[in-house]
Every structure is written in structure tokens, then in C-alpha cells.
Amino acid sequence: MEPLVQIEEVLTELKQGYSGVFRCLGADQQYYYVKGHNVGRDDQAREWICGKLAQAFGLPIADFCLAEIDECLHQYLPDSMKKIGSGVCFASREVKHAEWLQPNLIAHKVSAELQSDLLVFDWWVKNGDRNYGNPNLLWVSNEEKLAVIDHNLAFDSEVTEESFFEHHIFSEAKHRIFTDLAHIAEYRDKIAQAISEFQPAVDVIKEVWPWRDLEETRPFELDSAALLAILEEYKNNDFWSMK
Known part of the structure; x- marks a missing residue:
């Protein structure tokens, strides 16, 4: 299992760039830009796979990880922030300065x-x-x-x-x-x-995001064969x- 950074605070929704990204504070006291349930599992999966490929390729990609938003924290979020959902998210660590x-x-x-x-x-x-x-x-x-x-x-x-x-x-x-x-x-x-990192990244996705929805009624089945064909x-x- 990949290490998870626990999110302690959901601070604000980012206005620049792709919508639906939230600036959050992790339990490690680092700030993260988090893509949660609202962006969709496909987007989260692409971020994770490409992040791993980019690292192996040698690009200076911003540090990233998997983060978790506890259900209790989610319950007390303002309505405007609840769309981030709970559970495992994709998180990119804030690049200082x-x-x-x-x-x-x-x-x-x-x-x-x-x-x-x-x-x-x-x-x-x-x-x-x-x-x-x-x-x-x-x-x-x-x-x-x-x-x-x-x-x-x-x-x-x-x-x-x-x-x-x-x-x-x-x-x-x-x-x-x-x-x-x-x-x-x-x-x-x-x-x-770099392509050797593809299957390990897919294995992590299958483990942490088995469902499309928070209610766990719709399985998330990543078409990894189609992605690999592109690569x-x-x-x-x-x-x-x-x-």
C-alpha cells in the first residue's frame, strides 16, 4: 500500500488552472493541491500514472502522493467544499516560492x-x-x-x-x-x-480506487490496456x- 498523507484542513478551491483543485494542509504540515472525488477517477488515475512516468523519465515534476480525507473531516466541510469528497485523493505538494x-x-x-x-x-x-x-x-x-x-x-x-x-x-x-x-x-x-513504471502505477490505482462513487456502487475499471497501447x-x- 502506498503511504497516505492525512489531510487535516481543506482550505480553499484553486481559481487558476483546472477547476476543482483544493489547497489543503496535510498532517505533515505541508500544503498540497488536492484533486479529489469531484475531478473523477479517470483524471486521478491519469495524474498518478503520468506522475510516475515523468519521474522515471527524469522530468522535474512537483512532488506528489496519495492523500486521504477522513469522512469525519468531510462531514464538517462547508457545502462549497464538499465536492472534494472523502477517501483517497491525488495530491501535489505545494512548490514553495x-x-x-x-x-x-x-x-x-x-x-x-x-x-x-x-x-x-x-x-x-x-x-x-x-x-x-x-x-x-x-x-x-x-x-x-x-x-x-x-x-x-x-x-x-x-x-x-x-x-x-x-x-x-x-x-x-x-x-x-x-x-x-x-x-x-x-x-x-x-x-x-520509464514505461516499466506503468504497471506498478496501475496496480496502485486498482488498490486505492476500486469504486467510481463514494457510495461504492459503481466499480472503477481502468482501461489500462488502452493506455498502454498509447504508450x-x-x-x-x-x-x-x-x-
């Missing part, structure tokens, strides 16, 4: 290597939700470092080569990656190593052949 990275500042703040890594990773997991309007990146200015967040819209079967590379915030890295056989070979190896597209030459 971080600010939303402004797209016009990215070129000189983020290294070319990291831009390439993010582009390939998002293409691999079919995450079309890292664009100029919503980069889902945090910047810690006093440490000059990036923190990557939000993968709840990954595994999007409707993401196409055209739509992805037209809108991704680091799309300019496309030509230096996909026209270089050495880069392609390097990224194939990185993906082959295994990297083995095909078409994945690396850009028009």
Missing part, C-alpha cells in the same frame, strides 16, 4: 534539453494540455528551477500530430529532435526505461516521423 511561468519568459529560463524532454514526454503520453495559454509549469525564481504539474488530460486519443505540435509550448524543439537519429535513439531508451506507440517509426 513558485509562480506560474509566463510563456514570453520561457526561452531564456528553460534549457533547450529540458524543453526537448517535455516535448517528447507530452507527445509520448498524448498530453495536449501544455500550451501558451496554459503551460502547466511553475518557476521557482530563487532557485532557477522548473516544476512540472497537471497531467489529468493525458492519454487523449484525439491528440494528433498537427494539433499537438501546433500548440505545444515547446514545439520549436520538434525539428532538433525528430530529425536527429542520435536524439531519437536516446529518447527511445528513456521511454523504454507503446513509441515503438513505431511513425511516432518519430514528423511531417
Whole structure:
């Protein structure tokens, strides 16, 4: 069983970015941005899987974990916050001193290597939700470092080569990656190593989220085979052949 951070307080609903995210205080006295029952099991599952894949891929993803909201705590929440639900949630630890990275500042703040890594990773997991309007990146200015967040819209079967590379915030890295056989070979190896984290992540999901609803009347059956099929597209030459 994955360790659970107990949530002691549900403080406020986040207004920026994806709706339905709550800032909470954990029993470890750390602050977390929590995606609870209201975002849906599919979103929670995608966050967990992509978080594990991103770690294995070597991305600077914000620390994340599973958190638990006790039924007693949930009972006394204001009506406006009850939608977070109770039970196990996905939680991303607050990155101290971080600010939303402004797209016009990215070129000189983020290294070319990291831009390439993010582009390939998002293409691999079919995450079309890292664009100029919503980069889902945090910047810690006093440490000059990036923190990557939000993968709840990954595994999007409707993401196409055209739509992805037209809108991704680091799309300019496309030509230096996909026209270089050495880069392609390097990224194939990185993906082959990272994909080993997929099944362990799925096993955790089956354990902690067996139900879609709080009443435990509707089983949550993750279509892991469909998600794995998307991830295994990297083995095909078409994945690396850009028009």
C-alpha cells in the first residue's frame, strides 16, 4: 500500500488552472493541491500514472502522493467544499516560492534539453494540455528551477500530430529532435526505461480506487490496456516521423 498523507484542513478551491483543485494542509504540515472525488477517477488515475512516468523519465515534476480525507473531516466541510469528497485523493505538494511561468519568459529560463524532454514526454503520453495559454509549469525564481504539474488530460486519443505540435509550448524543439537519429535513439531508451513504471502505477490505482462513487456502487475499471497501447506507440517509426 502506498503511504497516505492525512489531510487535516481543506482550505480553499484553486481559481487558476483546472477547476476543482483544493489547497489543503496535510498532517505533515505541508500544503498540497488536492484533486479529489469531484475531478473523477479517470483524471486521478491519469495524474498518478503520468506522475510516475515523468519521474522515471527524469522530468522535474512537483512532488506528489496519495492523500486521504477522513469522512469525519468531510462531514464538517462547508457545502462549497464538499465536492472534494472523502477517501483517497491525488495530491501535489505545494512548490514553495513558485509562480506560474509566463510563456514570453520561457526561452531564456528553460534549457533547450529540458524543453526537448517535455516535448517528447507530452507527445509520448498524448498530453495536449501544455500550451501558451496554459503551460502547466511553475518557476521557482530563487532557485532557477522548473516544476512540472497537471497531467489529468493525458492519454487523449484525439491528440494528433498537427494539433499537438501546433500548440505545444515547446514545439520549436520538434525539428532538433525528430530529425536527429542520435536524439531519437536516446529518447527511445528513456521511454523504454520509464514505461516499466506503468504497471506498478496501475496496480496502485486498482488498490486505492476500486469504486467510481463514494457510495461504492459503481466499480472503477481502468482501461489500462488502452493506455498502454498509447504508450507503446513509441515503438513505431511513425511516432518519430514528423511531417
